[in-house]
Amino acid sequence: xxxxxxxxxxxxxxxxxxxxxxxxxxxxxxxxxxxxxxxxxxxxxxxxxxxxxxxxxxxxxxxxxxxxxxxxxxxxxxxxxxxxxxxxxxxxxxxxxxxxxxxxxxxxxxxxxxxxxxxxxxxxxxxxxxxxxxxxxxxxxxxxxxxxxxxxxxxxxxxxxxxxxxxxxxxxxxxxxxxxxxxxxxxxxxxxxxxxxxxxxxxxxxxxxxxxxxxxxxxxxx
Ligand SMILES: Nc1ncnc2c1ncn2[C@@H]1O[C@H](COP(=O)(O)OP(=O)(O)O)[C@@H](O)[C@H]1O
Ligand SMILES: [Mg+2]
Numbered sequence: 001x002x003x004x005x006x007x008x009x010x011x012x013x014x015x016x017x018x019x020x021x022x023x024x025x026x027x028x029x030x031x032x033x034x035x036x037x038x039x040x041x042x043x044x045x046x047x048x049x050x051x052x053x054x055x056x057x058x059x060x061x062x063x064x065x066x067x068x069x070x071x072x073x074x075x076x077x078x079x080x081x082x083x084x085x086x087x088x089x090x091x092x093x094x095x096x097x098x099x100x101x102x103x104x105x106x107x108x109x110x111x112x113x114x115x116x117x118x119x120x121x122x123x124x125x126x127x128x129x130x131x132x133x134x135x136x137x138x139x140x141x142x143x144x145x146x147x148x149x150x151x152x153x154x155x156x157x158x159x160x161x162x163x164x165x166x167x168x169x170x171x172x173x174x175x176x177x178x179x180x181x182x183x184x185x186x187x188x189x190x191x192x193x194x195x196x197x198x199x200x201x202x203x204x205x206x207x208x209x210x211x212x213x214x215x216x217x218x219x220x221x222x
Contacts, residue, residue, distance in 0.1 A: 002085040003222055005092050006111040011127040012097030015117040015156040017045050018189055022199050024092045026213050028061035029198045033089040033222060035061040040107055041096040060196040068103040081110060090222050099131055108138045113220050116176065117156040120163035132174030139175060151175050152219055155182035181212040
């Protein structure tokens, strides 16, 4: 049974798609896991990156898009997922930066794990808190059906500002557990983003991405 991991936040621009692609690519390249990305964002930024890559290189993990503007989208999503679950070990969902809407709610309900990228600015922190406060309801519905939901926060675009001191206050809200390993604001995450190339040498244990990735694998058990 595949594990479903969503990258979600009601805020756009916090790094959902970036972290998802980096993580999915590293998992695909470094382990034997069969990895699928389902791009559920109408902007389709992950799918577009993948298509650009495919022209020049091979070896990306599989990427499909899911269109919510169709009759009975939940029923078809269930079918898509049932097929995917027999073929893949880990399924990543890239969600749009919003909170309302049946699409986001449904995607969260079918997730085993939600990763919330967190950026340290007052606006982003407030939006994250609103998002986290909606999650206990999702956890409750899942629990009633006998499923567990894990919620992790990853600090992204870390810089030297004092706003970073405030982030620990988020710990525990809505059941979130913060990663120890942050991702810095670095040009390499803007430029070298790809679904077919690993961001860094996996052997470099000092590298912050590798530290994040190790923590991801341990916490998400993948
Ligand atoms: N750690 C980072 N360092 C530098 N730039 C980043 C980082 N994470 C994301 N970005 C940039 O921020 C912008 C928004 O990221 P994106 O992944 O599209 O966010 P979201 O999917 O949450 O809307 C993109 O231009 C991306 O390249
Ligand atoms: Mg995105």
